[in-house]
Amino acid sequence: MAAGPAQAAGEPTLTADPLSTWQTDGIVWAMAYAKGIVYVGGTFTHIRPPGAAPGTGELARTNFAAFDAKTGQPLSCAPAFTGGTGTIRAMKASPDGSLIYVGGSFSKAGSAGRSNTATLNTADCTIGSAWKPTVSSTVRAIDVTADTVYVGGGFDTVQGQTRERIAALRPTSELLPFKATIRGSSVSNDPTPAVNAITVAPQLNKVIIGGRFTSVNGSLFGVHALAGLNATTGKTVNSFTGWIPNRSAVKALVNDGTNFYLGAEGTGGGVFDGRAAGRLSDGSQVWKDTCLGATQAVLPYKGVLYSGSHAHDCNSTPGGFPDIENRQHFLAQSISDKTILPWFPDTNDGIGEQIGPRALTMADGILWAGGEFTTVNEKAQQGLTRFAAAPDTGAPQVPILSGTSSSRGKITLNWKASWDRDNGVLTYKIYRDGVYLTSRNQDSRYWNRPNMSFTDTVEPGAEHRYSIEVTDGTNVSGRNGPVYVTAKR
Numbered sequence: 001m002a003a004g005p006a007q008a009a010g011e012p013t014l015t016a017d018p019l020s021t022w023q024t025d026g027i028v029w030a031m032a033y034a035k036g037i038v039y040v041g042g043t044f045t046h047i048r049p050p051g052a053a054p055g056t057g058e059l060a061r062t063n064f065a066a067f068d069a070k071t072g073q074p075l076s077c078a079p080a081f082t083g084g085t086g087t088i089r090a091m092k093a094s095p096d097g098s099l100i101y102v103g104g105s106f107s108k109a110g111s112a113g114r115s116n117t118a119t120l121n122t123a124d125c126t127i128g129s130a131w132k133p134t135v136s137s138t139v140r141a142i143d144v145t146a147d148t149v150y151v152g153g154g155f156d157t158v159q160g161q162t163r164e165r166i167a168a169l170r171p172t173s174e175l176l177p178f179k180a181t182i183r184g185s186s187v188s189n190d191p192t193p194a195v196n197a198i199t200v201a202p203q204l205n206k207v208i209i210g211g212r213f214t215s216v217n218g219s220l221f222g223v224h225a226l227a228g229l230n231a232t233t234g235k236t237v238n239s240f241t242g243w244i245p246n247r248s249a250v251k252a253l254v255n256d257g258t259n260f261y262l263g264a265e266g267t268g269g270g271v272f273d274g275r276a277a278g279r280l281s282d283g284s285q286v287w288k289d290t291c292l293g294a295t296q297a298v299l300p301y302k303g304v305l306y307s308g309s310h311a312h313d314c315n316s317t318p319g320g321f322p323d324i325e326n327r328q329h330f331l332a333q334s335i336s337d338k339t340i341l342p343w344f345p346d347t348n349d350g351i352g353e354q355i356g357p358r359a360l361t362m363a364d365g366i367l368w369a370g371g372e373f374t375t376v377n378e379k380a381q382q383g384l385t386r387f388a389a390a391p392d393t394g395a396p397q398v399p400i401l402s403g404t405s406s407s408r409g410k411i412t413l414n415w416k417a418s419w420d421r422d423n424g425v426l427t428y429k430i431y432r433d434g435v436y437l438t439s440r441n442q443d444s445r446y447w448n449r450p451n452m453s454f455t456d457t458v459e460p461g462a463e464h465r466y467s468i469e470v471t472d473g474t475n476v477s478g479r480n481g482p483v484y485v486t487a488k489r
Helices: none
Strands: 027-034 037-043 046-048 064-068 087-093 099-105 117-121 139-144 149-153 166-169 194-201 206-212 226-230 236-238 248-255 259-266 275-279 285-288 295-301 304-311 328-334 357-363 366-371 384-387 402-407 410-416 425-432 435-443 451-457 463-471 483-486
Touching: 027 099, 037 099, 037 357, 037 366, 099 139, 099 149, 139 206, 149 206, 194 259, 206 236, 206 259, 259 295, 259 304, 275 304, 295 366, 304 357, 304 366, 402 483, 410 463, 410 483, 425 451, 435 451
Parallel strands: 027 087, 027 357, 087 139, 139 194, 194 248, 248 295, 295 357
Antiparallel strands: 027 037, 027 366, 037 064, 037 087, 087 099, 099 117, 139 149, 149 166, 149 194, 194 206, 206 226, 206 248, 226 236, 248 259, 259 275, 275 285, 295 304, 304 328, 357 366, 366 384, 402 410, 410 451, 425 435, 425 463, 463 483
């Protein structure tokens, strides 16, 4: 049995109505926010206006673009990241917002030679001169403290010294003694071990890493795709035994100072594709959901964990849905108890690996999402989209109303509950002869739309016309009908 809809009470979410947003002509893999600007990185050559078809109104942008965080308008800051395989895979702002650290597979950042990682000065959009370490292969993850930069990926040397998949450096590019040995792949179809995600808790001197690996610092047992390390030495401090099963890998990590949150993907049966929350302090598990459909990005905001995935079966997670041959690409969950909240904007799978969203960032109260998708809420929109707390502009669809009379003076109206992308409980207003009669409330989701009814008492033999409209509290559907029913004598 499905877990059923979440209750109406709960953490408020953003709206599911996308803001007008520029698009890319390729995949967005990473984003970062600093000082009113959202920086976007990936594998693309152009951006184009909201609503524009491919090839229309394009501006050249080679794997990197910058946008005003509030208006969404493109900015002139546009150094090209080229060479290597020509892609950006990781971005992170420094704590003071003065730098954007960039990682991927490239040999040039603007006109400067760089080895798979670079910095951008946010004040003047120039490539930083101090950060230019040599990294032997693709950088897939970055996190930054006031004095240390952690990079992860598939590399085996940094600055000419052995560093297997994880390294720590000063912002001046000085390689630090921090060292951990990351080996073995947890994913059979990709035998190369890699660190895909990093989140640092400097107050605990801890760094948590996730990826596809089966051994950390020589341990062959108990460490699988997730580990906590001493942020100074690299020694293992948390093993997270049993968290990530075989054939699964961690794709995303983030923390809010108290908890850390992860997203995972797997291949085959018995895998873990969902999200989990853990305590930073001791590594204990807070919760773990059971959704299937690989999770690529997670982001906590005001008590809600937003995620990008292609979830298709959340049957055993509170508020979740059964496998109904539908992929839901965005989810919002209560951080307190993992309940899936009524927030269901959606994309398609898109291009590339056809997974949909790949990256999330919060900028001035607006959630930016990037990925492989080419539609959002069934309308053409490629690579980027945005969601805000308001305004809520989407009205529920009006249900089809029918009416019968099977007993004297009684008219029974029937309809199937509608649903809304960002509201669980809807109000149904019934009108008799054009005059408001009564209302009914109902909790519903797109996979769970109960049948509803109302019985009216009228004079026997009288004919009345009925109509219905539905509201989410802000937006009202059109009024349907009228349905004419004569009461039985």
